[in-house]
Amino acid sequence: MANRRWILRTRPEGDISEGDLELIEVAIPDLDEGEILVRNIYLSVDPTNRIWMSDIDAYMPPVEVGEPMRGRTWGTVIKSRHEGFRAGDVVTGGLIWEEYSVLRHAEAVPMNLGLPLEAFTSVLGPAGMTAFWGLSDIGKPRPGETLVVSAAAGATGSVAGQIGKIMGCRVVGVAGGSLKCGYVTEQLGFDACVDHRAGNLEEQLRQACPEGIDVDFENVGGDVMDAVLGMVNNHARVVLCGLISTYNREGDWWSPRRFRNLLFRRVSMQGLIITDYFPRFAEALPVMADWVGQGRISYRVDVVEGITNAPRALARIFDGNNMGKQLVKLSPAPSDIQP
C-alpha cells in the first residue's frame, strides 16, 4: 500500500502552472507508539494555498520547494497505536495534500458527528469559523445595518452572509456570474447579490445598498473592495479576511484606491487569520451547529474527485468556478456508506 502526496516543485509566478506541483508516491511507514494511520476522505483547498506557495513574509512560513503541499484533511482511522483512537474513527488533523496521513495522537481531533462530515469541512470547519469570528469579533454588525460580503458564494462568504441575516442585517453579496448570484439570494437568503462580472459594479452596489455600507466582510480586494470603500458609512467596520483577487500577483499586490476613506469615515479595519481563533472554536461550534441543525445556515461543498485533481480544484477557486467549500475527495465518506 502506497501513499500519494503533492510536492511543491517550483514557486508559481502569477497563476499556478502545471509542473509547480508534482504528485509522488511514498511508502507508508510503520506506526510508532502513540501514532495513528488515517485514510483521508477530504482534502481542503483554499485561497491561502496560493499564499503558502510564494516565498513572501506572510502569516506563516511558506511551503518550501521540495516539501509537501500544506492543506487540512479529514479522514478515517485505519490503524491505531493509541488507546484514544480506534479504526473507523473520523478525525481531522492532517495538514498535507496526501491520501494517507500518519498523525501523532495529539494532532488528531475526533469528529463527533452529529452532522454530516461535509458540515465539519465547511460551515463548522475553519471556513465557517472564519465567518463567525470575523463578524462577532471584528465586524460586529447591528440589526438594521448593511453588511456586504464579497466572494459571497464561497466557503466563508456564504456563511458570513447567513450569519449576517441571523443578526438582523441587510445582507448584500458580491459574486461572479448570475448562477452564483442566484444561489446567494435564493438558496442562502441574502437580500441582494451584485454580479461583479456584469460590469457597472459601483452602480449595482449603490442600488443594492441604498443606505450605504456599515460592515464589509472582505474576501477579495481589488476593484470590489475599492467599490465598497467608496460607499462605506461613518464608523463602518471592515473584516479584512482575504484578498484573493491579488494572490496571483507579484510584488506588493494591490493597494486600495480609496484608502483615505478609512480616515474620513473613521472606518475600523482588522485583518483576520483564523489560526488566531483555533482556541475559541469550541465556543462557536455549538452555536453554529444549532444554526445548521435548525436549517438557519445552509452549506454546500464543491467536490472534485481524486488526489490527482487537487491542483485542478485549487484552480477552480482562482477561476471563480467553485460554489461553496472546495474539497477534493480521496476516499469514501461516511455518507457514502451509511444506509
Place this chain on the structure above:
Amino acid sequence: MANRRWILRTRPEGDISEGDLELIEVAIPDLDEGEILVRNIYLSVDPTNRIWMSDIDAYMPPVEVGEPMRGRTWGTVIKSRHEGFRAGDVVTGGLIWEEYSVLRHAEAVPMNLGLPLEAFTSVLGPAGMTAFWGLSDIGKPRPGETLVVSAAAGATGSVAGQIGKIMGCRVVGVAGGSLKCGYVTEQLGFDACVDHRAGNLEEQLRQACPEGIDVDFENVGGDVMDAVLGMVNNHARVVLCGLISTYNREGDWWSPRRFRNLLFRRVSMQGLIITDYFPRFAEALPVMADWVGQGRISYRVDVVEGITNAPRALARIFDGNNMGKQLVKLSPAPSDIQP
C-alpha cells in the same frame, strides 16, 4: 473698527498658491441680544485646512469658494450682550480666519485658565485631545510595547509620544531634520527619533524598533507609513489620524504599498476624526491638565504674528517647518499682559 478675514477665492491645485486665499475687510456688525464680540488672540492652522480647501467627499463639507476660511480661534470678549460673558473673558468657539468674531453665547466656550492659554490651543485643545483619544481608544498601547509616532514634532504627534511614555511604551518618533529629532528626543523624551529626510528610512526605523512596531500613531502616510507597515508586529494597531504627505495631491491620494500586511499580521486600523470626541473632551481634560501641570507633558506653540501671515503659517506645516502647534497670533495674549 473693521474686521479682517480670509476668504477662499480658488481651490488650490496641489500646493496652496498665493491668490487661493484673499484677505478682505468687513464691518463688525452690532451685537444682537445673546451675542458676544470677541477679539481673537490665536488662530489655529492645521493640516486639515488643506482638506477643507478641496472639493472632495471628506469628513465635513469643504469651504465653499467665496466663503471665509475655517479654523478655530481663541480670544477675549470685548463686548457682551449675554449675562454669561463679560469683557475680558477668554473664550474659544470662533471658526473663521478673522480678527474679530461675533458669536452666539452658546457657541462660546469659556477658558478657565489654570494653565496658559497656549496650553489650551495645543495640548489641551483638539490637537492634544486627538493624541489622547487616539491612543486610549484606538492604539491602546500596553507597557513595554513599541509605539511609533509620525510627525513627532507636530502638535498632535508630540503629545501622542509623551502619552506613550507615560503609558510605559518604547516611543519612536519620525520627524524631518535633525533639529526636530533633537527636540523629540531631548525635550519630549522619546526613546528615539528617525529622520525621514536623512535617507534610509527603513533601516533607521528597523534599528530604532528592534522588537518591531506594536502601535502606529499615523499622521503622515506615504513612504513613512509604508516603512511602518513593513515592520508591524502581529496584532498591531494603527491610529489613522492623518495623511498629511498626500493632502496636496489630486485624485485618490496615496495607497499603502504594504496593505497586505494588515491581513497577514492581523493589524487593526481605525480612522480618527477628533470631532467624534468633542463630547468626551471633559473626560480627558483633567487627566491631561494634571500631566501638563506636573510637567509630564510639555507642549510648544509655533507662533506666526498677524492675520496677514495666516497662509504663510499654513504653508509652514506643509513645508515641515513648524515645531509644535502652529498658531497665528492676532492680538495680545493674557501672558503678554499679566505681570
